[in-house]
Amino acid sequence: MNSRYSRQILFSPIGVQGQEKLQQKHVLIIGAGALGSGSAEMLTRAGVGRITIIDRDYVDWSNLQRQQLYAEQDVEEHLPKAIAAQKRLHAINKEIEVIAHIQDVTALELEQLVHDVDLLIDATDNFETRFLINDVAQKYNIPWIYGACVGSYGLTYTILPGETPCLSCLLESIPLGIATCDTAGIISPAVSMVVSHQVTEALKILTNNKDSLQKRLISFDVWQNEYSTMNVQPLKKPRCPSCGEGAVYPYLQQENQTKTTVLCGRDTVQIRMPFSGEIRTEEYAKLLENKVEQLFVNPYLLSFTADDKRLVLFRDGRVLVHGTKHVAEAKSLYHRYFG
Structure with a gap:
């Protein structure tokens, strides 16, 4: 086993067998902004065998404050985030495969990308895409990890199809009037905290340590020194259109896009x-x-x-x-x- 991962292998919940599992896994990261770039770097350094990144945007000066994979040269060259991330991740670890897609996320593209994926990581900036991720995950029985942050606040939740409430159970419809980084700002420690929670949960899933999963919705405010967890299991709806009996996956249907x-x-x-x-x-x-x-x-x-x-x-x-x-x-x- 490569000494690159020796310290991770020494961590007993992962060990040699867990490391071998990581090298056989495929993770799809939707979004290559703050959360996506942070998660991609951690998973690359951890030795996940294949990472696919999809993002429609290019690197901007305002990204450099918190999106850790990118540098000034990427801005000057107007590089798409997916390509800039791919180049940086290859420089970090040439042993893994990094696939970049420069495109918007639609139901059609997402369904085409997930067939050999073991885990989906939400690194988007909008609930429209998150509901697409949720329905695709439920339809193809793929776990996914929701994450969001704005200002000094962060939120994350791991969704296991057939076991936990899905996003539609929790929210029912796309929320409107949500603050964004462009309206409320953001500080990088909030990003790092969400990424740490998401990647920790990802490593548990990818190494088959599901008994250690959080199973609660986590929220925190790093500026106000607040941290809380919520048991949302009672919110699982037997007739949820996305995960319940006779699910119809409404957000994958053309009329609802x-x-x-x-x-x-x-x-x-x-x-x-x-x-x-x-x-x-x-x-x-x-x-x-x-x-x-x-x-x-x-x-x-x-x-x-x-x-x-x-x-x-x-x-x-x-x-x-x-x-x-x-x-x-x-x-x-x-x-x-x-x-």
Whole structure:
């Protein structure tokens, strides 16, 4: 056995057999931002045999404060995060396989990627994608680890199909009006704490130490010195559409996915989220105040300027992103400011 992993092998719950298991496993990380890059590096150093990373974005200066795989040169070269991560991970450990996908995450792509995957790690910035992950995980019986952080707050939860409540059991529908890193900021210790919890749970699953899994939802605030765990097992719903009897996996169905349309002749992309209902634009205005330019709100809509683009949110949940014809760019801006 390679001496590279000697200290990990000395840890008795892993040992030689656990290390051999790690080298045979395949982990899919959805998102290569703060959580994704941190998890990818830890799992690479741990010797997980194959890591697939999917991300639609490129490295930006604002990422360097907390996204540990990236450097200034990546920003200057406008490298996609998946590619920059792949290059860095290969430099760390040439023994493992790192696969990079530069693309948006849709139900179709996700279902194509998961067939030989042992574990899914959520490193996304939005609940739309998390509900896709949840349904795919339930459909193909793959464990996944939810993680999120904003400001100094973090949250993580391990979901085992057939055993624990799934994300739909806990939330039922896509939440709206959630603070994001672009509206509330973030500090890197909160990221590191979530990554540590996610990767610890990942190592337990990949080495077949499931009896040691947390089995509780973990939340904390590193600035306010708060840490708590919650038993959410009673929230498991027998008739949940994603994990219950006769599950239909609603978020994998076309009619329940985000609709995007490039408006002809207007240099504008329209985005419509599923299950949105009526939006309280004044609540978004409070989140965005002093974070964006030219913020305007009236009883019918909210609009503002960010990254040289004009975004308009209507009360029926539609968003117009003016100044681009690229759907991926428009969706990235949407999730950045609307959670």
